[in-house]
Structure formats: C-alpha cells, structure tokens
Amino acid sequence: MHIGTLSITWTSLILIVTSGYDDLSANKNAQQYRTGISCPVCVATNAVDGDIKTCTRGESFGTLYPEKSTWWYVDLGGRYNVYNIRIQFKDYGEMYTVRQRGYETNSVFTELCGVTVTGCVRLDVYGSNCDKPCSNNCPEPRCNISNGACYNCAPGWMGDFCKSKCLFGYYGSKCVQKCVGHCKENEPCNHINGTCDNGCLDGWIGVNCDKPCLPGKYGSRCLYNCTGNCLNDETCNITTGECHSGCKTGYKGGICDKECSPGTYGQGCLNNCSGHCLNDAACTITTGSCDLGCQAGYIGKLCEKECSPGTYGQGCSNNCSGHCLNDAACSITTGSCDQGCQAGYIGRLCDKASTHTDTFNENCNSSFYIAGLSFLILIIIVLVSVLFFLIRLDKPFCPI
Ligand SMILES: *[C@@H]1O[C@H](CO)[C@@H](O)[C@H](O)[C@H]1NC(C)=O
Ligand SMILES: *[C@@H]1O[C@H](CO)[C@@H](O)[C@H](O)[C@H]1NC(C)=O
Ligand SMILES: *[C@@H]1O[C@H](CO)[C@@H](O)[C@H](O)[C@H]1NC(C)=O
Ligand SMILES: *[C@@H]1O[C@H](CO)[C@@H](O)[C@H](O)[C@H]1NC(C)=O
Ligand SMILES: *[C@@H]1O[C@H](CO)[C@@H](O)[C@H](O)[C@H]1NC(C)=O
C-alpha cells in the first residue's frame, strides 16, 4: 500500500515538537529521484534512519538542468492516523543562505536529514500516548487523534463525541428520523433503530408498534377479540375493547360483554321486563318480549297488558261469569269473584244459578237452610213425644 506516500518539495519546512505519539516513518522504505553520483551513499532512507547526521542527496536540478523537479517519498506501510510530519533539511550554517531560504532555482539538490511522521499505529485510539480508545459511537473505529472527536456519529448518537443519544422521539442516522410507534408506557423508541424495546402499547403491533390491531381485535399484542356487541356493529376501541357509542340492545358493560341481567332488557338494559311471562321466565334481553307466552291474565308481546274487564285467564280468552257481587270485575287470572256472587249465583266464578231465591248470599243461605230444617225436625220430634205421652195418660190406670 502506498497510501502514506509523502512527497515534498524542499521549500516546505514544518517544525513541531511532538511528544509520545508513535513514530510512523522510522526505518520505512523510502526512495528519491535520483541518488546522484555526487554522493552514492546519500540514499533516500537516510532521512528516516533516526540519525540527523546522515542525509539524502539527489542529483542536481533547476533551471540549468534538464530536470526541473525532484521527489522523495517514504512508504509508511499502512493506513494511520497522523498527528504531524516533521521535515528537517540539512543545516549549512552560514553557507547557501539563499538556498536555505528557498529562493535558489538555478542549480539545486535536496538534502533531507530527518523526516518524522508521528501519529498512532492503531486507528481506533487517540491522545498523545495513543492509549485512549475512540468512542464506540464513532461509526468507524477512528477519531480525531488529538481530542477523540468522531468524524460523524453512528446511528442513534449525536454530539461532538457521539456520547448523547438522539433526542426523545428521534432515532437513526444523524437522529433525524422520527419515532412513529406507540411504545409501551409511551416510552421513546430505540434511539438506534426505532423499535420499541419493551413492546407496544395495547392496541398496536409490529416491531415499531406502528400498526393498529385489525378490526375486531384489541388489547395487548391484539390478542383479544372485540365482543361484537357494540352499537351499530361499530368496531371496538383497539386499546381497551370498549364500544365508543355504547352497546347493542341487550348488552351492557364497558366492552358490552354482559347480557342484560334477568328482568331487564333493551338499550343499556334500562327497561324492566313486564314480569308476566309464562312460568316467570325472563323476557328477551333485546325486545323484552315473552317468547313462551304470558301468564294467565296478561296479553301483549311483552305481556304488559292486563286482560280487559270481563275477561280472564290464559290469553284473556275466557269471559267472566258477569255475576260477581256489585258487578265487580272477576279476577283476571282465575275468573273468580273475590267479593262473592250476585244473588242467585253460586260457585267460585258465580257461574251457577242458585235454587234459592232469598237475598242471602250463598254461604248464609245454606247454613240458614240447614239450621231451619234441623229446628223443624226437632219440633216434630218433641210434638210426637208429647202426643205419645198424652195417649199413655189417657188409658185407665192399671195396677200391675
Ligand atoms: C481535531 O481536533 C482539533 C482540535 O479541535 C482540530 O483542530 C483538528 O482540525 C481536528 N482534526 C480533524 C482531522 O478534524
Ligand atoms: C433494534 O435494536 C435493539 C437493541 O439493540 C435490538 O434488540 C433489536 O433487535 C433491533 N431491532 C431490529 C429490527 O433490528
Ligand atoms: C378470537 O376469535 C377467533 C376467531 O373466531 C378465535 O379463533 C380465537 O380463539 C378468539 N380468541 C380469543 C382470545 O377469544
Ligand atoms: C380508545 O381508548 C383510549 C383509552 O380510553 C383513548 O385514549 C382513545 O382515544 C380511544 N381511541 C379512540 C379511537 O377513541
Ligand atoms: C326497573 O326496576 C327497578 C327496581 O325494581 C327500578 O328501580 C327502576 O326504576 C325500574 N325502571 C324502569 C324504567 O321502570
């Protein structure tokens, strides 16, 4: 590799005192154009042999010669982080002052006595002792050799030394990408790649948590099914499963997962069943109807209407006898006359004509009848007994 090739002209002179950096040029392969016959031992490597007293010398060049320029190079043998380059030309004392100032052009030869390239042998360190590691957040393992600054930052990092994470809500290269996801507990996304490290908020999926649950699903990792009982078949809230506009008739609860409790029905379960379904069955939760029919005495789809006066029983299909005392209506359930019958009628329903025509009611009537009869029989018995006794007295007294 010739990446470290250094070509110089003899007019440049840099003198910087360096400390503990590595000497990258010592004893490296060096060449020049062209080691002259005037000094065959003044070879190119004399400039990098560490001895200031041995110098190079090329052939003469300048306006008086066919050669108008010259070169010298050292091959550092690798790619290094360079801190500085020190070039020392031969010091001629009081001689050649014009040449030493860099002005002579007619007849010149170069004599380099020391070329020292300092820096660090390792690329991933910095500091005057080449002992401080570059930040891990430099994108390449390379940094400013004097202060460790990265040349740019790895994705997710920012600042001169790439020690700061991207600002909240940003990620990636140069921290310019915006987090899109819905991370759990509203954490920021991963500052390097934008993912949600601890999972998604309920209702979201995908590594970036940017995909909402499919319709009909909700909750953590979209694992739950909506109840399907939202009003107007609306889809449920992807986070909570709740129905935004309430429940279909017959359902209640935030996620509309509960049927109306027995005895209630309708929108929000706010209606009470009539309570008159056959066999005390609950009414349907949606409409309140009694699917098996009504208890005796009630009609209507909801069994909410009593039989109209004068009728009773299952489906109100029976007529009252019409003979309840005081023209009272009969019981809508059984047809009985709870206050008794009109004169002339007996039976629970007052539907039987009485043979008796007094004005007592049935119960009084019969007890008086029995009492009267018993009294009559008693009187007859007494009369017969008295008659018999009198007949015995009429006979002459016969002593035995
Ligand atoms: C390294 O940092 C120094 C000090 O800030 C600066 O002068 C120099 O230009 C930097 N080197 C490079 C290669 O950026
Ligand atoms: C994003 O980075 C995190 C943390 O380094 C890692 O666990 C995750 O697998 C990365 N995600 C992707 C999609 O590369
Ligand atoms: C959700 O519904 C699907 C399809 O009907 C079913 O296979 C799955 O078991 C249900 N998941 C839950 C958690 O009830
Ligand atoms: C879902 O419910 C959450 C929590 O109550 C709420 O913040 C969000 O706005 C709801 N989503 C929609 C689409 O209404
Ligand atoms: C339903 O019945 C309950 C308890 O018996 C009562 O508090 C409520 O007011 C009734 N609702 C209606 C709409 O009649």
Ligand SMILES: *[C@@H]1O[C@H](CO)[C@@H](O)[C@H](O)[C@H]1NC(C)=O
């Ligand atoms: C009940 O009375 C109505 C009219 O008075 C009559 O049309 C109907 O047939 C009666 N029903 C029965 C079961 O006797």
